Amino acid sequence: MKKEVTLRFLGGARKVGCSAILVECEEGRILLDYGATPSKKIEWPLPCDVVHLDAVILTHAHIDHSGAIPLLFNFSEVPVIMTPATLDLTELLIYDMFNVAREPLPFSKREVKLMRNNAILLNPNTWYNINDRIRVKLLDAGHIPGSASILLDIDGVRIWYTGDINTRETQLLRPADTEIGHVDVIITESTYALRDHPPRKREERKLIEATKEVLERGGVVLIPAFSVGRSQEVLCIFRKYGFDGRVVLDGMARHASRILLQHPEAVKDYNLLVEALKSVKWIQDANERYKVISSPSVIVSPAGMLVGGSADWYLKYIYNDPTSALFYVSYQVKGTPGREILETKKIRIGGKEKEVKAEIRYFELSSHSGRTELLSMLTKVCNGATVFTVHGDEESTIGLANELREIYGIEAYCPAPGDKFHVCP
Numbered sequence: 192m193k194k195e196v197t198l199r200f201l202g203g204a205r206k207v208g209c210s211a212i213l214v215e216c217e218e219g220r221i222l223l224d225y226g227a228t229p230s231k232k233i234e235w236p237l238p239c240d241v242v243h244l245d246a247v248i249l250t251h252a253h254i255d256h257s258g259a260i261p262l263l264f265n266f267s268e269v270p271v272i273m274t275p276a277t278l279d280l281t282e283l284l285i286y287d288m289f290n291v292a293r294e295p296l297p298f299s300k301r302e303v304k305l306m307r308n309n310a311i312l313l314n315p316n317t318w319y320n321i322n323d324r325i326r327v328k329l330l331d332a333g334h335i336p337g338s339a340s341i342l343l344d345i346d347g348v349r350i351w352y353t354g355d356i357n358t359r360e361t362q363l364l365r366p367a368d369t370e371i372g373h374v375d376v377i378i379t380e381s382t383y384a385l386r387d388h389p390p391r392k393r394e395e396r397k398l399i400e401a402t403k404e405v406l407e408r409g410g411v412v413l414i415p416a417f418s419v420g421r422s423q424e425v426l427c428i429f430r431k432y433g434f435d436g437r438v439v440l441d442g443m444a445r446h447a448s449r450i451l452l453q454h455p456e457a458v459k460d461y462n463l464l465v466e467a468l469k470s471v472k473w474i475q476d477a478n479e480r481y482k483v484i485s486s487p488s489v490i491v492s493p494a495g496m497l498v499g500g501s502a503d504w505y506l507k508y509i510y511n512d513p514t515s516a517l518f519y520v521s522y523q524v525k526g527t528p529g530r531e532i533l534e535t536k537k538i539r540i541g542g543k544e545k546e547v548k549a550e551i552r553y554f555e556l557s558s559h560s561g562r563t564e565l566l567s568m569l570t571k572v573c574n575g576a577t578v579f580t581v582h583g584d585e586e587s588t589i590g591l592a593n594e595l596r597e598i599y600g601i602e603a604y605c606p607a608p609g610d611k612f613h614v615c616p
């Protein structure tokens with residue numbers, strides 16, 4: 192009899208947010224990611240029986256992949272498999288949820304501690320036996336430090352889940368490892384399935400030149416950046432190009448940077464990271480912030496989409512100054528203050544709308560594969576596998592599945608939230 196494996200898409204289907212996929216078969220029950228959507232009202236994965244699980248496998252620390260894991264420990268204990276850097280970074284980001292959430296979280300710090308107690312730390316490229324019939328291997332995903340894709344082997348049936356993946360090399364990270372051999376099922380992210388990124392090096396050079404111009408005219412450059420990954424990437428770019436202006440690091444990006452210094456295995460060039468972090472000023476208190484905004488400086492600080500964080504504090508001091516600049520280095524989700532300012536050039540302060548006079552620019556330094564890379568990866572590794580498209584808006588997830596089917600002749604589906612698929616390779 193043919194083996195049957197069931198996939199249930201509990202989150203991250205036709206959208207970005209609360210990624211969660213349940214893999215069920217006779218041999219066991221495994222969760223791939225268990226994330227939350229950190230918007231005004233936090234969203235969680237669809238309900239299902241999460242008591243009887245053999246393991247949870249986590250691709251990376253971002254809350255939309257990891258944020259619901261402590262929920263599982265309300266009911267029982269379950270091994271959580273991930274890379275060592277992912278554990279430390281996930282803890283940092285989940286503890287921050289307690290600070291920023293506008294509603295009580297459905298778990299306490301006790302459950303976050305239980306996650307650590309039940310963690311199984313796995314370095315990439317090593318097989319781990321979950322039980323005697325299911326094994327797992329993690330592969331570098333090139334997305335943020337510690338990120339991995341998941342290769343699951345259930346008695347010979349092989350499922351590859353990309354998580355968030357970037358096959359382009361960056362200053363901070365190696366490109367994703369896609370040497371997965373034969374697989375029967377691929378679950379792929381689709382964030383940029385319809386859009387290509389501009390050449391990376393060109394964007395890096397543009398960022399450096401634009402920053403120099405602002406400092407030369409006596410202004411301050413504010414770069415809102417995510418704590419994990421993007422902040423350090425930006426600092427590595429400045430270091431790599433020999434930028435000699437004053438650069439400061441603030442907010443939770445400092446904590447994330449300290450964690451990364453303990454994980455040389457999670458970055459491409461540890462020396463570059465160490466040099467980059469040594470060459471910038473780490474802000475210690477409010478007095479130092481006032482000094483920074485009074486002379487030409489570059490400020491790298493979260494939140495990446497200006498939802499609070501110290502970047503928000505700095506912005507209130509520079510928005511009205513035409514010599515200063517606000518440089519975006521990451522995608523701004525609809526509904527965030529970052530997106531609103533980018534589109535309207537207006538900022539809300541004390542309930543009033545004000546014009547942003549500082550220069551506003553956007554630099555594309557994405558940590559996801561663009562359309563060309565994604566298609567070339569999938570067509571290379573597919574080889575008869577069935578593909579499921581997740582983690583992208585409706586247009587991208589449906590568009591990618593259609594394109595794979597119609598143009599490349601690949602069996603591809605775009606699951607809707609809650610959809611169940613039986614795969615019988």
Ligand SMILES: [Zn+2]
Nearest residue numbers: 251253334355
């Ligand atoms: Zn991510």
